[in-house]
Amino acid sequence: MFDGVERKIEFLHGTTTLAFKFQHGVIVAVDSRATAGSYIASQTVKKVIEINPYLLGTMAGGAADCSFWERLLARQCRIYELRNKERISVAAASKLLANMVYQYKGMGLSMGTMVCGWDKRGPGLYYVDSEGNRVCGDLFAVGSGSMYAYGVMDSGLQHDLSVEEACELGRRAIYQATFRDAYSGGQVNLYHVHSEGWTRVSQEDVLMLHQQYKDQA
């Protein structure tokens, strides 16, 4: 893909991050494993970046790229707020990010992020990556374990889920992905974005979930 660019930093392609919209907002669920080849570098990586109290960004790809650009995005969002005396919309925030990274297209950036928030138009979810893609959607999963997560989410997602059910769906989807994908694991970090901003719902170890689902079955 990026020929001639040496990769020295750790990459988080081996990951599972997901986000979906439903009637009460956006659920964001991520795993927490970082791998360098077949070595598990960390089981406690924070893959959700808190851009501001009502916007979240997920991290997949290069950890440094994601955290740097999203911090830059946070700065830009704050500047927008001060200039225009109102919160930035999710569409505008994702557009800012997409335009920033597009200037570096082809230079070896690796970032696949989902910008999630709640604005005047309701819940907002955009997928932005370093290729220049910016897509609006109801449901995204990014990373090596994304395919496993899609199966669970597709079968369980309905518009009228309650907050509890939606959180459980996100948790289950990440758990199933960590079960099959070697590069995903650690803990499931779950966030819920609603009209007042985001709340961190839970952080659960995947092994605890394994026991829990086994006992339920």
Added chain:
Amino acid sequence: MALQELCNFQDIFQDSITTLCSSVPFGRKTGCDYVSGLPFSNRTNLFNFFTPVAEYLDESPIQFGQISTIQSSSAISSQDSILSSLAVPTSLPLASSQSVPLPFPMSHGTTTLAFMFQGGVLAAADTRSSCSGLVACPASQKILPIHSHLVGTTSGTSADCALWKRILARELRLYQLRHGRRLSTSGAAKLLSHMLHPFKGTELCVAATLCGWDGGEVDGGAKTDLSGRRETTKSQMTDLEKTSLAETKTQSSASITGGQQCSARKRVSLSGPSLCYVCSDGTRLQGALFSVGSGSPYAYSILDQGVRWGLTVDEATSIAREAVYRATHRDAYSGNCVDVYHISSKGWIRRSREDLKEEYYREKERQERRERQDVTPPE
């Protein structure tokens, strides 16, 4: 039993038939008969049957269907070039290092799955045959029955899978005729694996899961407690949530009971559902749940959620259908319809093929109905 063995023996022995041959068990490894100590030559009538496959196994599989680069590059006349191409196979190695020009671009897109449960084995697959972007056939059969109690799902190159399944079916029938009992699923898997081994490193691509119900032709009474014991150990073994420590314990206990049974009866066959995955790269795995193909990750997550030993046939069928449906929804190379086969002690049963387009529209309708209910204020 390797077909090569048959091929080697064909031109060596042409002796007449003896009456001993029919009662003698076929021994592949030793050159002598166990019972009477007669040499090989007296059992040649077993080899005197037509093996049409023999010719193509003699020549290198790379030669097959290949646009001959030798003929085009050489300046020899047409007659000489034919002769030279016939002479070439013996000098070329079986696994050619240079890339072979394929007649058309091939893709291995599919979703097939199979799992064991108390009611037998359930196999499901989509029906799309794709050719890198083109849907070559929207109604292909990816689950091929091999015999009354064995079914194989196919993934990889359709032609390779279909051919090798037919060869496997023939070999299993021959085994059944010679030994008076059906070969077990793991035996069939081993047979297929050994037949595919000479082609390792070539373009051959077969990834099949063999799903079957093992059971002897002997009376059911003697077998039932065997199958009961086998099924309980199996249920312990197939419970995916067991810790690794527990698994090794149950496996060792299963082998102990197997050993006891072997000593008790000469011709023992553990009966019950059985599932094996065989791949042309040499992999041969026995397990409780497999999904193969480009759509398999999507199917795996659904199956991992729902599959348990204690499912009823209807529940199992709906999980299998749901898993294939979700995979076809997300994977471009899977789609069209879904085939579901159920293998029980009575043999395999095939559900009628269902178009997944209908399922998609039904689900959309359900969603719309729910949203409409949502919109109308509760009273």
